[in-house]
Amino acid sequence: MKQLQKTRGYRQPLLACLIISNALLMAGCVSESPVTSLVTPAAEPTPVVVETPPPPPEPTPISRCQSDLAALQTVSPRVYAVRKANFDSLLGNASFYSGVRGDVNALTKNTLDALYKYKTNQLCAQIGQDLLNGLIRKMESVK
Template sequence: MNMSGPQWRRSALALPLLIGALALSGCENGRRPVPAAKKSPEVTVELTQAQREAERLQQCQKELDALQGIDAAGYRKHKQEFDRLMSGAAQYAALRTQVNGETQETVDALYRYKVSRLCADVNQAVMTGLADRGERLK
């Protein structure tokens, strides 16, 4: 799947929502919805975790954009990986409610790991690229 420009942006913006939903839904198994007026501190913590994950992903997207100007080949590699991850996450989101809770927890964790790993790799590529540039200035 090859996404570019606005299409990639729309997909990239959808992933924080998916990750947030995955983070929140992992705690729903076997529980009844809590009325809005009686939310427990646990629900607040879960929302905060989802917000943090969304913010981390937005930072990852910014770093991926920055990588394009630092290392074009690295950018293409990471963007392809990101696009594959987005495609898989979208397919999983469509099927997620059809599988049991244990499977949901496992696959949710897998996608959180893959996102974390990709973002760490992008961050490392940006840092290495900027450091290399700095070294060449000497």
């Protein structure tokens, strides 16, 4: 019986120790205050915005015409001289008209604006056609 009491004597403190340690472990899992994490939540990824440069502005009809005229000088100098004189005359008349445009009535403005646009388109079409014909002649001469 003394043996049983000795064994029982060790069991009770051991059992009490296990209960207390289990309670302490469980108490460590429950917190009275909210747990603050040391890790901050990942922020929403910022979308990568790739800015593309704006496209170059479309060349104006008059600037395209000037480019064709410059190319025509190399391709066909004789035709270039005639078209250059026509082009300079058209620009000179347009410059004169722009000086008095503010003094004329709306009907005259509309008529002359349309005439200037027509003449410009006509001359530029002739220059473009001359350039194309000159380039074709140069290419056909290649054997």
